Amino acid sequence: MTPAPIAVALDAPDLETAARWASLVTPHVSTVKVGLELYLRYGPDVIASVRGASGVQVFLDLKLHDIPNTVAGAAKAVARLKPAILTVHAAGGPAMIRAAVEAAPATRIAAVTVLTSLSEADMERTGLAGPPGDAVRRLAVLAVEAGAQALVCSPQEVAAVRAEVGRDIILITPGVRPAGSESQDQARVATPERAFADGADLLVIGRPITGSADPGATAAGIAAALRRVSAAARPGV
């Protein structure tokens, strides 16, 4: 069975837990995601630990945001770890995004548009007034023009972003919550089925999988739900 387009967020307090989650979910999902918690605690070695023997695709979610020269140096430093995807903040601007793209040519640079934890009210307080979709679309276009090959947005905006940037850009959606589960600190959420049907290429899912009693079974269940969405959208294929 082809692994589902899911990146499991390995936001674990220690390396053993992260490696265990990775080995439980990798038969079912295409990608594991290393974020700030794990990377700042263990450094570059964490990548090999979670990649393990399976060779699963690793998404390094460092959300770089600094002046272009500094981001270029940071992107170059982590490019040797060969992550499939590396995140930068779109709000860092076009020169910063371009610097990351040029510094890590073998890695997909994904620009985070607006964090999925921000509500419309939060955004207004940070100076991004108006519907979240407006700022997300504006930052998406800016990032793609600067060379980003992927974008991070919430599942609530994914269809509008797709319409704006076309098929070639990889759309990645955190803020995914299976029906009936708590949104926790996420503000702009949707179910895995909705995110996938609306055009997301890669769903980031952390706690709903890693916080469950059986992360492998939970990942397998969500993967099966996505296959049903695919089959319904393209019967006979």
Ligand SMILES: O=c1ccn([C@@H]2O[C@H](COP(=O)(O)O)[C@@H](O)[C@H]2O)c(=O)[nH]1
């Ligand atoms: O806008 C963003 C960008 C990144 N993330 C990251 O995704 C996961 C989500 O984990 P859950 O446990 O499913 O909430 C987490 O690692 C974030 O750092 C995001 O949530 N929103």
